[in-house]
Amino acid sequence: MATPPIVGFGAVAAAVLVACAAAASSGRRWSPEEVETIRSLWIGELEPLPADPSNRYADDSAAVALGHRLFFDTRLSSNGKVACATCHLPGRQFQDDAPLASGVGTTTRRTMPIAGTAYSPWMFWDGRKDSQWAQALGPLESPVEHGGTRAQYAHVIAEHYRDAYERVFGPLPDLARVPRVAGPVEDAAARAAWEALPAADRENVTEVFVNIGKAIAAYERRLQPGATRFDRYAARLRADGRAPAGILTPDEEAGLRLFIGKANCTQCHNGPRFTDDHFHNTGVPAVASLPEDLGRAAGAKQVLRDEFNCRSAWSDAEPDQCTELEFMVPEGEELIRAFKTPSLRGAADRAPFMHAGQIATLAQVIDHYDRAPRAPAGTTELRPLGLTREERAQLEAYLRTLVAPIDADPRLLQPPRR
């Protein structure tokens, strides 16, 4: 009566073979866990834009219009040639396709894209700023980016934007005693002029400077990532795991399976923005010609003492609204050469890659994660993945489905009308 063991073994083996064949097929059927993970990456899961309590003008449409004009204005630079839009090109996802950004000089980092940053608690690759408006002020005073001073920028506002500025922020202070070049910058003469100014004048100039940042942030807040081919797929993926046909190719589907599985990408690139908003050491090589870059280990110190952070007098937030800053990790081994997880939305179209453009192609990025090389300093979080050549190609194919035009009023993607 008992089933001969050999028949039982045969049946089990056949069942295993069928199961394996199904798993290896085009990937049209997803498990409940996979469905949940895919849905968590869908743009439809993006929450309504959170308020920015540090910027009371964040959602003011007159501030958006002013910020739009300022973003494209090259008068906000020491040589009259550099605007935000010089490196953040609207037609190129607000970045510049270069390994290192070039303003009046050359920086040590890759230009970051802007869409969706209103959701980010930390700005820059090292998170040294904690709001969009505080971020916007950094390059303006950097000697290699805009290269100017806050006194110069306040005069530009007074001369060219008085009405638009006063409609949003109220009366401009009197700048009669303020020299054209003065600010707490590297340049010794500009710094000396700044220190010679009475405190009240320094305060007035800084107020105008901060409001420039808040207007630019209001503009940037309107730039959001657009829905991609992957999002159409995720939107139509059924709860029972049946995938919609004709949206992703079998290779792209296989790449998605790797992305949420074997390749561990969602460890950091999770949620609808494909970022955990945190900092990781992934063993990215150092650039020999650049000074040592400690990443978050340096950025954490900078944001805590930043003149414009959430707890500063220039922030509109109540101290209890600064939870990210309040509970951030200030130091430690894990911060060494840790850099912010970039969103992967649009990333396939943003070569070169990494914080100093160290990796030229997407295929090489995938190869880097597959090999998991030793970090030049600190410890990499990566482990070798053991991907086959075919799997690496599939992963790349999937990443290329994450590209879409920016979701914004089309007028905001063009230089403003004068």
Place this chain on the structure above:
Amino acid sequence: MEKGFGTTRAMRGGAWALIAIPAVLGLLYLGACAPMMALMHGRVERPAASEFGFGPRQSARGLYVATIEPTETLRVRRMHRLRLTLRAADQAPVEDVSITIDGGMPEHGHGLPTKPRVTGNPGPGVYQIDGLKFNMGGWWELRFRIASAAGTDSVTFNLEL
């Protein structure tokens, strides 16, 4: 002669190796290799399902019993507030206590992305914890080091995000 004898021994050895090497490799693969690979990949044994949850959990030396209660469902990338309730072994609420918090993902070898701490003491033996965040899905440990007149001890919660 000696040379010939030696050759014969080597040949016998070769025959043994034909059987022994695959056997040893097989055993290594089935037994030793898996834990070794796990170690190389920084993997640690995941606790049983019954070890997960908000407690009550006893501290390592048995000095305290701790329960946690998030104010909302724990979700990835959100800043959370917890209530931690501490009782002594005799069920008395634990007062005048110093609590430090750490944790992380044992499978990935990293700590918490934030530095949560006690921000309030809303009732006897009840402590409010703010600034807790999880930046990825999976198994997280959340550890409280507790020091009071009763002694120093720690309690670890296993959470699945």
